[in-house]
Amino acid sequence: MTRDHSLNPPTTPSSALVGAALVTTLLALYSALVFAPTDRVQGDVQRLFYLHVPAALTMYLAILLVFIASLRYLQTRDAAWDELATSGAEIGLLWGTIVLLTGAMWAKPIWGAWWTWDARLTSFFILWLIFVAYVMLRSYGGEVEQVARFCAVLSILGFVGMPITHYAVEWFRTMHPGPVIMTEGGLGRGLPGSMLATFAFGLVASVVLFANLFILRLRLEQQSRRTQQIRRHLDLMETS
Amino acid sequence: MMTNPGYLFAGFALAWGLVLVYLWFLSRRSAVVQKELETLEQRLNKAKPQD
Amino acid sequence: MNMVRFTFILISKDLRLEWRSKEVLSSTVFFAMIALTVIYFGFQPGRFQVADVGPGILWTAFLFSALLGMNRMFQAESERGGLEGLMLCPIDRTTLYLAKCGTLFVLLTTTIVATFFMFIIFFNVRLLGQLPQLALVAILGSLGLSALGTSFAAMASKTSARDILLPLLLVPIAIPLLIAAVKCTAAILSGDGLTTAQSWVQLLAAFDVIFLAAGYLTFPAILEE
16 A cells, blocks of 8 residues: 555644534533423424434535545555545444434434334434444455455445435335334424524534544554554564 | 433433543553554664664 | 457356356255245244235345355355456456356346245245246346345455355345345235336346446456455
């Protein structure tokens, strides 16, 4: 793998970014738990959406990030892109897990069930499974260079399959309507300004927090590869 | 008046718990790798005389 | 040598080898038989309608035996050093994709035909001139699974955890194919015919096109040394 120094990802989250994470997170939490009005129909459990929906949107961003990084890696074979992809996938998986768990916490009191196979949940679950597959391929895929290529192909195939998966699942579900679903507060449609603002704060906080964890994970990856590189170098030197 | 407070707090706690646990794992792994990196770089500098 | 001819040569070589050893087909067909049997015992006798659960049973059994078959096919190849040998030849890696995909397609189509027959016999299904429609669904389904399977089985065969990796990689992305195949089969078995399931047939075809193209383009990245 080559290393192209024209791509210079940050090595630690700048104090500005960390500060932003703290501020936006506190703001989002306050809005979600205190500022936003209580939903008349769903009660206070609805506040979970201010966490759940932004996390889902952030995971979609992560999917895009991993896809682009994977494409660029296959084009350039620059290790930096692969580092971006693997870090993005791992944090994306974490965010996806949060989406599923907070979704279940919301669903139990509102729908009476931890899980249903409604179209949006099912599609999201499939994406989560693909992230799981990605992370497992990372662990068991063999040596670094091979696994980088394999993971890149996996994320490309997974990304390319997203539209058709979305349609298949949706058509499947419209023929099998599940429990009458209360839409998740129909974003933008008739929502009071305070709720919209809270969603916005939540989204910003989610993205900023993601960026922080992403950079931390990226740094770990860079250092880890550097140690492998040095080891190989030392081995070569000692055997010559 | 809080309705269903249990699920609400459980949801937030779970989400934040996961983030914090992950951060903790990251920092542990990071410390290990950092130490390893320092040791290896020392070895490298000793083995390879600086020109 | 032109690509098409080479593809056919490779496919016929692989199929001839398979015919001699019957390694892959015997595993897939017998596994499908076992799977159908086990799934049958999972249901309460007399409490289910074949038209309802049949298609699901059929494609589930087929999917699992296909996974097994793919792994065996690429593992045998890897043990013989076949892929490495082929890579030394001046052939495009993309041609190799078409060849492997073609071989897998033949094997999977044979498997699904066998599975259909076993299903018809075990579950006493009556087909009134629906064979051509079933054939279409079988072919479209096999093709999609071959397209994806070639990519992922090639990957998995180069790792230490190939048994668990292949299903993990393939199944989530193959879900639309599974849904569509089951829907089409259900339409046929219930007597309504494929005209009522047109969008599902189109989805199957779209799936095949998308993943044949994507698999073709990404295969060189999988095979690199």
